[in-house]
Amino acid sequence: MVWLVFLIPIFIFSYEFGYKGGISFTFIGLLCEVLITWNDFTDGDLRTTQLLRIFEAMIVLLAFAVAISALAHRLHKKRKRLEQMAFRDPLTNLYNRTAIQLELERFVDESRTPQPSISCVFIDVDDFSYINDTFGHDAGDECLKEIAERLREELPENSQLCARLGGDEFIVVLLDSKKDQTEKWAQDLISKLSGYPYLQALNLTFSAGIASYPDDCQSVNEIFQHSDVAMYRAKREGKNRVRAYIKENKLELLSEMRLEQELRASWSRRDFQLVYQPQAEVASGKIIGLEALLRWDHPEYGSIPPDTFIPILERTDLIVPIGEWVLLEACRMGRFWQRAGLHDLRIAVNISPVQLKEPLFASAVSNALRLTTLSPQSLELEITERIAMIHSDTCIQKLRELKDMGIRLAMDDFGSGYSSLNYLIRYPLDRIKLDKEFVQALNDSANDAVLFESLIGLLHRLNLSVVAEGVETQEQLEFCKLHACDFVQGYLIGRPMNAEQLAHYFHGMIEQPSKREGHERTEHEHSAGKIETSTPVLHRSEVTC
Numbered sequence: 286m287v288w289l290v291f292l293i294p295i296f297i298f299s300y301e302f303g304y305k306g307g308i309s310f311t312f313i314g315l316l317c318e319v320l321i322t323w324n325d326f327t328d329g330d331l332r333t334t335q336l337l338r339i340f341e342a343m344i345v346l347l348a349f350a351v352a353i354s355a356l357a358h359r360l361h362k363k364r365k366r367l368e369q370m371a372f373r374d375p376l377t378n379l380y381n382r383t384a385i386q387l388e389l390e391r392f393v394d395e396s397r398t399p400q401p402s403i404s405c406v407f408i409d410v411d412d413f414s415y416i417n418d419t420f421g422h423d424a425g426d427e428c429l430k431e432i433a434e435r436l437r438e439e440l441p442e443n444s445q446l447c448a449r450l451g452g453d454e455f456i457v458v459l460l461d462s463k464k465d466q467t468e469k470w471a472q473d474l475i476s477k478l479s480g481y482p483y484l485q486a487l488n489l490t491f492s493a494g495i496a497s498y499p500d501d502c503q504s505v506n507e508i509f510q511h512s513d514v515a516m517y518r519a520k521r522e523g524k525n526r527v528r529a530y531i532k533e534n535k536l537e538l539l540s541e542m543r544l545e546q547e548l549r550a551s552w553s554r555r556d557f558q559l560v561y562q563p564q565a566e567v568a569s570g571k572i573i574g575l576e577a578l579l580r581w582d583h584p585e586y587g588s589i590p591p592d593t594f595i596p597i598l599e600r601t602d603l604i605v606p607i608g609e610w611v612l613l614e615a616c617r618m619g620r621f622w623q624r625a626g627l628h629d630l631r632i633a634v635n636i637s638p639v640q641l642k643e644p645l646f647a648s649a650v651s652n653a654l655r656l657t658t659l660s661p662q663s664l665e666l667e668i669t670e671r672i673a674m675i676h677s678d679t680c681i682q683k684l685r686e687l688k689d690m691g692i693r694l695a696m697d698d699f700g701s702g703y704s705s706l707n708y709l710i711r712y713p714l715d716r717i718k719l720d721k722e723f724v725q726a727l728n729d730s731a732n733d734a735v736l737f738e739s740l741i742g743l744l745h746r747l748n749l750s751v752v753a754e755g756v757e758t759q760e761q762l763e764f765c766k767l768h769a770c771d772f773v774q775g776y777l778i779g780r781p782m783n784a785e786q787l788a789h790y791f792h793g794m795i796e797q798p799s800k801r802e803g804h805e806r807t808e809h810e811h812s813a814g815k816i817e818t819s820t821p822v823l824h825r826s827e828v829t830c
Contacts, residue, residue, distance in 0.1 A: 376426060377433035380448035382509070385456060388446055389505045392460060403460060403498040403505070404467035407512035408436075408475070410453035411490045411524040418642065419679060420487075429453065431483050439474055456509065464497040464529060471495055471527045479525075490525035492516055501530045521596075545597050547583060552607060557581055559614055560781035563790070564633070564752065564774045567766050572791075574631035574665065575622075576774065577615035578781050579607070599639045608640045609649050616657040616664060618784065622791070623663065633665040635697060641668070642679070647686050661691030667718065669697050670708065681712060688713040695752070700740075709747055717744050721755025721775070727764055738768045745769070 372384035380388065393401060410432070417425040429449070436447050436455060446458035457474075459467050475491040478484060494515025498508045515530040518537075522528065551557065561575040581589045598604040612634055619632030640646055654661055666687060668680075684694055695716040696708065700723055709717070719740060726733040744751050753765050756775035765773055782790055 374433075374449040377430055377449050379433050379436075379455075380446065382448065382450050382456075385446055385448040385458065386506070386509070389458060389508070393505055401461065401498075402463060403458060403508065404462045404464055405496050405498075405508045405512040406457040406459070406467060406471045406474070407494045407496075407509070407516040408455040408457065408471075409492050409516050409520070411492055411520075413453035413489075416487060416489075428484070428487065428489070431481070432478065435478055435481055435484075439477060441470070450509075456512075464495065464500060467495050467497070468527060468529055475525070475527065492519040492524050493527045494519055494530065495527065496530040541597065544589075544594065545601055547586075548581075548594060548597060548601070548603060551581060551583065552603060556583065557607065557610075558783060559611060559618070560783050561618065561787055562774060562781040563779040564772050565778045566772055567762075567770055572627070572778075573629065573772065574633055575619065575787075576633040576635075576667075577611060577618070578635075579611055580781075595637075599637050602639060604637045604639045605643060608637060609653070612650060613653045613656065616653045616659045619663055620657045620659045622787075623659075625791075627791070631663050631665050631693070632659070633667055633695065635667045635669075641683055647683065647690070650687060650692065651690065662693070665693040665695055665716070667695045667697040668712075670699065685713050698754075706743075709744070709749065714749060716750045716752060716772075718752040718754055718774075724753050724755045724761050724765075724775070725757075727761060734764070737764075741768050741770055 372381060372387075373379070374381050389403065392403070410428075413425070413428075416428055432455065433447075433449060436457060440447055440457065441459065441462075446456075446460070448456045448458075450456055457471075459470070462470075471493045475493055479490055494512045494517065496502060496508050496511035496515055498505060501511050502508050511530045515528045519526045519528040558580050560578050560580050562578060563572045564574040564576060565571065566573045579591060579595070581591075581594055583589055595604075598607060615632050615634045619630060622630050636646075643649075650664075650666070653659075654664065668684070688694060693715045694713060695718055696712070696714055697718045698720045699717050700720040708714075719737070723733070723737050723740070727737060741751050750771040752772040752774055753761075753770045754774050756762055756765065756773040756777050758777065761775075762773060762777060779790060
């Protein structure tokens with residue numbers, strides 16, 4: 286009976302240390318028992334028959350011990366697997382959020398100093414969704430594994446705390462490290478990560494945020510949140526950089542979260558409206574198109590700038606339903622003015638990278654044209670250099686699909702971002718809209734004027750028409766005329782207007798039915814009369830339709 290009790294610690298050792306632990310304890314126990322029994326036998330306290338019975342019992346006990354060790358070993362493996370699932374990321378085998386938080390709390394509790402210095406680096410892969418969308422999720426997983434392996438290699442000697450929080454987010458914790466030292470180390474880290482051949486081939490960049498305990502937070506639990514806020518600041522400032530946490534970052538984030546809630550509420554109330562800015566042909570002075578622009582007039586905060594709310598719409602994917610509404614309303618307005626007499630009027634609509642990534646985007650465009658009976662040739666979709674940079678081959682394929690439908694394509698704000706001339710050849714574009722900075726810098730120096738002139742000449746050689754944005758003065762218009770710029774857009778031509786203001790703008794410009802009979806005979810004279818007014822400025826009183 287006493288020997289059966291011996292099986293209990295065997296089970297415990299096997300459960301805690303695995304099969305080897307249980308068997309090792311069994312053999313040690315049996316060896317001790319054999320030595321004691323043999324000693325009693327040599328002293329004459331035991332007979333031979335008694336010794337044999339004891340050995341037989343030991344063999345039976347050994348069999349029980351092996352069976353119990355095997356059972357406990359299986360339980361041990363299941364427990365380890367559960368621990369792995371609870372505290373390790375299954376893809377990279379790094380710590381998860383729960384594990385690294387427990388490790389930090391343990392470090393603080395066991396530290397000899399009252400407030401140990403801890404710095405947290407929150408790392409996020411810039412535009413990682415492009416990898417999954419372009420190369421597939423298997424390639425994305427391999428990319429994450431490579432990043433995890435490189436992070437392990439780059440960990441300093443005083444830190445082994447590295448975790449994947451989920452998606453493309455990683456955390457590195459530096460123990461006994463000051464904030465300024467951590468910031469320098471993090472900057473070197475993201476440079477090295479981007480330089481590894483596998484990651485460099487994918488053009489990956491990284492944004493990182495840094496927070497320290499106890500400088501930036503009162504508890505270990507807050508350090509992840511604050512470093513995340515700092516990383517978000519790095520994203521907003523252009524990505525591929527490191528930013529340290531400051532208190533104002535959190536206030537901005539809270540303000541943005543509230544703004545997101547207001548955006549959702551405003552969308553449900555349909556508080557958004559479209560305004561339209563006219564575009565004029567330089568040679569004839571005719572209004573040839575309208576660009577639809579989204580505006581948000583909040584009942585409490587008033588007019589919210591597009592630069593403030595558009596990025597939030599894109600981040601929350603609200604841009605998809607709102608973008609479809611913008612497209613439908615713009616096509617409806619364009620068709621309305623065509624029926625009113627502006628037969629050749631084109632309507633231009635900006636599209637977001639998020640919209641272009643949608644599989645059914647081309648179908649949504651086709652549906653808007655069908656519902657409004659607007660011809661595809663009357664619709665122009667404007668993309669930015671940012672779309673071209675992010676989506677590359679996927680972007681080209683979808684743009685060609687739109688181009689095959691007869692829709693015109695333009696690149697907006699050219700020169701404000703990456704400005705790769707390769708886009709002009711690879712993308713099926715019809716028109717380039719030069720960023721307003723080019724026009725506004727014409728009077729700054731002779732070099733700016735030469736650059737503007739050279740760009741127009743280059744684009745014309747590529748069979749692309751040119752729109753100069755931000756034309757506000759007569760001198761700027763005259764420069765565009767002198768260098769054969771095709772179209773202009775800006776406050777000189779007209780400010781963004783809602784539907785009612787647009788009706789006043791077009792008043793007197795719509796071709797009346799009674800005048801159509803002699804239209805062909807007087808069109809040249811009419812246009813000439815407009816041009817010959819006191820000053821040749823292309824504003825409402827001097828354009829023709």
